[in-house]
Every structure is written in C-alpha cells, then in structure tokens.
Amino acid sequence: MEEREIMEDREIVDLYWRRKECAVWETEKKYGKYCFSVAWNILFCKEDSEECVNDTYLAAWNSIPPKRPAVLSAFLGKITRNKAIDCFRKKSAGKRAVFHMVDIYGETEKLETAFVYSLEQKQEEKELAEMLNYFLHSLRKADRDIFIRRYWYLDSIKAVAQRHKYTESRVKSSLFRSRKKLLKLLEKRGGK
C-alpha cells in the first residue's frame, strides 16, 4: 500500500496562502474523513455528507487567506457542521437523521429557551459562546468530552457510551448534570 505523508497544519495553511490547489488535496488527505464524520452525524446520508465536505473545501479555499486558522481541524469542522445543519434544515432528511436530531432538540429544550431569552435580553452570541467556553472548562474532563461529543459532534448516546466505556445511562446522567450546571450559569448571568 502506498504510504501517504501527512502534512503539518501550518504547511497546509501555507499552501492556501500561496494559492496552490494541492492545499485542497492535502486537506482532503488529512481531514476528509473527519469532516465527513461531522456531516454524517447530522445527515446520515452519504451523498449529502460528501456534498457538505466538498462545500467545506471550497469555503476554506475562499477564506484562507485572509484567515490563518490556528487549529485547522476545528476550523474545517465548524464549516462542515454549519453546512450540514443548514442542509438538514433545508432538505427533507431521512428518518434516522430526524429521530437523531429530535432527541437532541428534546434534551436541549430548556437550554434552547434560556439561550433564546438571553439573546432577547441583548446578550451577544459571542458573549454566550465565551460563557460556554468558561462553562466547558469548569467541567471535569470526562463530562466536558461527553458534552462536546454529544452537542458539537452530535454523536449518538450509544457512540459516546462506547467511547468512554460507560453505560448509556451513565452518559445520560453526565449530560443531565452538565445541562443543569449550564442552566444555573445562564441564570446567574441574567438568562431565564
């Protein structure tokens, strides 16, 4: 099998800055599967996920330069996640994707209300994101990982449980506690 050398992130970013098309191939080589998994976790559809990933490469090509992302994986992941959520909303998603997202919406219903209220009270999205960073850093490492895997990567409870070698009920407990902590923090900071 051909040994494929993986470039450092800064080398890939340099290729974008030098407008070399191989920047996209190197991105695909290093982060293609990662981006696909981010999209797949939302869409559960191969074609749509691939389309999101291709759109991600195009968006990266158009935004670097002027941007110089410090963490390329997260930069690409954010684009893919936004595109996949957008695609999920616009297209008629399959049953599996709908059930998965309904579960997540159900779990985060109270947080959704609190976030909407905070934005109505003129809190900026950026401020809320900063508060989320503070909240995530305050969690113990395992709980933080579980929370991010569930609500950023949108993993299934089963997948998170397998990752941590926990039971599914343990993962649900961790998420419940963390959501409760986040709600408390929002209340403290003037949310509903």
Place this chain on the structure above:
Amino acid sequence: MKDSIFLKVFGEIDDELIAEAAREWKEETISKRRAGQLAACAVMVLLLSAALLNYKDVRAAWEKFTTKIGEMFGIRNDITEYTNKIEKSVTKNGVTITLKEAVTDGENLWIVYSARREKGGDSLPLIINNVWVNEAEVGESQEMYSEGLRRDSNWEETQICCFRFDESLIKSDFVNIKVVFKTMEIETEKILGEYLFNFDISLEKLKSATLELTLDETVRTESGGELKLAKFRYNAFDSTIKGYFYNMEGGNDYFLKGQDSLGNQVQYRIRNYNNPEIEFVLDTSLLGHAQISPEAEYLTLQLYELTPDNRKTPIYYEATEINEEYGEEDAGWVYEEGESPADGADAVGEAFRIKLK
C-alpha cells in the same frame, strides 16, 4: 425543522475544545486498566506469599487492598489508617445506596458509594449528590471515578466522588459530613428517593501525613511566558503544585513531568488556570493514582510545552456498513493505542528538584 439557537451558538466554542474532543479518549480507560492490573497483581502476590507469612502479616497485607478507594484508585501504599469505613445502606423505591468509605485531608473529601437497583426494573436512575462539611454546604462532587472493570451491569455501580472545599471549614481533627443523594429517573426527571448519611470522620492521620512545601522555582518559555511555582502539596490521595503563569501562550498545553528519587514516573497536568493563578494536579489517569513513593527523597520535574502543531491527532474514520434508511451499524472513531496527551510536548527550561525529606 426549525433552527436551534443553542446548537448554533455551541458551534462557536473554542477550536481547542473541539480539537480536544476529536482525539482519542484516554483518561478513564487507562486508569481502569491500571487499577485492574494492580488488583490482579495484589491477588497473585497474596496467594503466593500466604504460606510464607504469619497470620498478622497476611492480614496486614490483605487490608492494604481491602479499602475500596485504594483498590479503585490503584494506590500501592497502605492507606487503611486514613480510610474511614462507613458501610451504611439506605433503600428507597428498589434502589439501595451504600456509603462505603470516606477520606478527607482537610481540603478534599472522597466518598465511595455503591448504588444498586433490583434487577428486572429499569437501569440505574440518575444519582445526584450534595455534601455539607461541618454544616457548610460544599455542593455537588467535582470529580467522579467509576469502578469500571466490574461495572458491566446497568443495575449496579460503585463510584468515588471527590469534593474540594476551603480548609477554613475544618475546626478540629474530626469532621462532620452530611451527604444527601437523590435518585431521579432521567427521562421524566421524577425524584425516586432521598438518601441521607450523616457521620463524623477523622482527618488527623492523613493531615499529618500530608506534605506541604513552599517552592521558589521559575521557568521561562520561549514565547515570553513565566511560570512561578509557589506551593507543593502531597499525600497518598492527591498532589498539587500551585503557582502563577504569566503570559501563557493560548492554545498550548503544559505539563510537569519527571520522576521521584526511586524512579517512579510522574506527570502533573493543569487542573485550574485563572490567569495568572495556576494549579497542576498529579495526573492519575495515565500512571495510576499518586505514584510518588513515600520513601522517595526528592522529586525531579521539568516543564513541558505542547503546541497545537505538535499535538498528535490520530483521527481517522472507519465507516462500517451504513444502512441508508435506519441502519444499526454505526460508523465510528478508530484511534491508535499507546499514546499520552503529553506526546509531542517539548521540554522547557531546566529540570528542578523538590525535596520531599
């Protein structure tokens, strides 16, 4: 389907946090393996040596491993004298909570409890804890450790909960502890029962065995950061190094790595950073719990800096069979074994010694 504001805002969290969660999860699995290996070794040694030792020696050796907290943390030293046995059970609505052991060093409280639900029913409910130390509310546990190896059922689990509190709450060598557990059905959020445990424990022996030292070490990083280490604290359950980190490079991780005078490897990771105050804690996840030998005369440590570019991200995605409609075959993450979060970190400045004796 409508847009979710929460998911949208959550999409904008720090890049570092996103990247961290993309890496292999190590903490619990390695800890469990370590604890398991230690427990297995302990049983082997005891079986082989039982015939050679007299009854008193066998009993003393056995007791080393009969504290649940020692077994779960994989502590190699004898900690029975610091461990307060509680062994009280309360049953409500088919769920029994047994408070097994409690330990305090005057700044931390560790309690070991098990929860069991009669089989045939649902899995274990959510268990919420709340603690009071000398009547002052400390709140929910900050850290929890699960038993792991033996925990293969949805109806029973054993956990260690760790609570940190201000030392000013301690007035004497005896500490009053009140623990209230609540069990709750996760789906309905219905409270099933409340479990109260109220007891006194002694901290005298562990407190006197806790080493507290003032440090005066400064390490400078190439990027202009300055780490000043001021306090070292160590006992069989916990070890911390506190100080100040000025101009810390954002996005970098820092570790204090080294070994004690007997060659035991140690690694401290950042537990809290409130610019510039910093607290490193002995990393119990990779090396078992508190592996500094009580016989060690000194500890040699060095600061290590891990930049995002050097961080290893062994990510690849292996799609298994995907059922387009409602497939049960989940695709998943596959990672490589045998790595540490500190892999790729570079040594910074000179190594320094902390005299333990």
